[in-house]
Amino acid sequence: MKLHLRVWRQASRQSEGSFVTYEADGLTPNMSFLEMLDVVNDRLTKEGQEPIAFEHDCREGICGSCAMAINGEPHGPNAGATTCQVYLRSFQDGQTLTVEPWRAKAFPVIKDLVADRSAFDRIIQSGGFVSVGTGQATDANAIPIGKGIAEKAFDAAHCIGCGACVAACRNSSAMLFVAAKVSHLGLLPQGQTERKQRVQKMVAAMDAEGFGNCSNQYACEAVCPKQISVEMIARMNRDYASAVVDQI
């Protein structure tokens, strides 16, 4: 199997980037997309060229490191999967693939396919937690939580912080990411005390990082590897409105 690659190469944050074409040959359909990049990189190394920089770590769809768009689609063609979970059987022999980093003002490109997503960490630091110190907990079963609520909270908490939602959005909005954390903690009894401050702080931090607003296109939901629902955004908007009204 053979693929033609057009890969974004950019030396550093300051420099201009461009697409460079590579031929990938001798592939098999059971290879993962990232394994194909490994093969290309080993060849480039042997030829004395610098390999393509890309982020990856767990290679099983949970760490959220891998972050690239394949033919314009964040994480490639498979629904509910990260880039590392894309296998070459998803492509045709001889196909041309354009591979790019996330494109968003709040995610500046550092090198090649590597973007800086530290804005997400700063949003969590602004309030994406329950303020409980080590040793302050009561017995775990002292807080009964209905199975349905626990499942919904898990659906929200399953976000891997990859940033595909931002990359897919025409406004580079981080609403799905922020709403997932607001919903996870806001659904649970443990998160109630800080519920209103939390949503306000996190939305303020999101705005300060330069992410755009939501205009209800739902592209984020479509590309989310954990298939997090835009219902989370509705819940966040409700919490935010109620928090603001409380202050009047």
Place this chain on the structure above:
Amino acid sequence: MKLDARIPAGPLAEKWTRFKANVRLVSPANKRKYEVIVVGTGLAGASAAASLAELGYQVKSFCFQDSPRRAHSIAAQGGINAAKNYQNDGDSVRRLFQDTIKGGDFRSREANVHRLAEVSVNIIDQCVAQGVPFAREYGGMLANRSFGGAQVSRTFYARGATGQQLLLGAYQALSRQIGLGKVTMMPRHEMLDLVVEEGQAKGIVTRHLVTGELKTHAADAVLLCTGGYGNAYYLSTYARGSNVTATWRAHRRGALFSNPCFTQIHPTCIPVTGEYQSKLTLMSESLRNDGRCWVPKAKGEQRAAVQIPEGERDYFLERLYPSYGNLAPRDIASRAAKRVCDEGRGVGPTGLGVYLDFSEAIGRLGESTVRERYANLFAMYHEITGESAYESPMRIFPAVHYTMGGLWVDYHLMSNVPGLFVLGEANFSDHGANRLGASALMQGLADGYFVLPYTIGDYLSQQKPRGEKTDGPAFQEAMGATQARTKKLLGVNGRKPVSEFHRKLGKTLWDTCGMSRTKKGLEEGLAILGGLREEFWKDVKVPGSGADLNQSLEKAGRVADFLELGELMCRDALEREESCGCHFREEHQTSEGECARKDAEHSYVSAWEFKGEGKPEVRHTEPLSFEELALATRSYK
């Protein structure tokens, strides 16, 4: 060298309580004068950094990933053990302690393991308070499942992503402290050396992975929470970035490395499919609650799994270990799978695979219940193999998953280098020769939330805060050594990419120091590795410079350390002339092919001392004494 584990006096069940009552403290007003470096942000590192900052210490936290949330604890699937006995099925601290000692084949320290079992209950409380969405029953109470090596249900879980949820809990606690300015977070920083000043750990050298800047950082104590070294095998269930560099560099600075040959091979992973493969994917042990392992009774069976009649199937774990069945511990289950494949009864294109079959569970519970329990694992299996495990059995095979070995630590989790503490998978302390499922998460969080915050005070209370100055000779020497090494890696300018050396190292270790080991094999392995290390320094090709993001350089440094470690793993396996847990020396087995332990000669923890470049390492031992549990032959039959 005399190794003093500093185990408190008194009856086993009271040791930790007594320790806490008598430990020296640092007053609240003085805590802020002490700096603590925490390397790694997995369960152990994030929980320790957050807890220490809450106490008032000044914390600097480092990780090589772009965000602390990406540490590989995130990938743990199945669950976390705790002796809560919410199921009323006879669990207790005592029983979790016993199961862990037995599971580790009597090669761990009783006092450490008992403490782990004691604090396990606090972990669940803490995580729930943070908002970790554990699975629940309809009445709102916490649900449990069973894991290998236990006859009770004590495993708490969040679908098949328990590690993710626990890590996000710790990450959020850490993020809160970062937001409050109590933790300085330095992502994309890799630790490349330890600074030992007048015999004490006082700092580290890091490389900023984007700018390439090398920098020294000073502190009053250094915590290594940097995980395991299973990536030495190249193919493993570890993240691609997981590496031994932090602990290996500390080892070269004097910290003893214990039991390096104790590596866990997990029975249920997706089999290897080709040469290019970069990673093996685990299928959680929780699947063995409902999945049944089998191979055809006949050699060379060609029919598809579903066409093989019941009577022609060998449910080998149920046959060999009837009282634990499919929930036999990992080392035992892996060896059994290897044995049936060696007999020519393995399945799949390579013959290196066994079936994990859910048809009985789907018949008993209905597909929707099975889906609810394992949907994400079945989806992962489908993505990788293109096959549906609802329709035909999964094919699985053992793969490297965890390392029980690590830096030697005492009861305080301090290494033999004063001021250097080691937490989580990076230390050797709690799992002996085999770790039980769902106990890694428990240990990481126990160390970080509930053990280290007590023990570090005992050390710091005896130290004067040293301040942030990094101009002393120890710092300059470590900095110089790191600069020289980086230059050397870039300067070899050979022909082969790093991955070629890593693959060969991995294959050698898998063949000689894997599921089954022999004297002859290990000696051959050592000879190959010696040559490979030499070749690496003559022929590796590291393109680019040290002054920006250079992933080839990162990999080269890590593989260079793995090459040195690989030799130590083989030597440790060679000198442990017995079989125990994961360490199966073919020369030492029972007539039934089980481990034959040699307690009189080998009931010890090995602790290797680095003696300088090119010199053989020296092995010390810490004898293990079992006061509470009688040394018994481990049986799961």
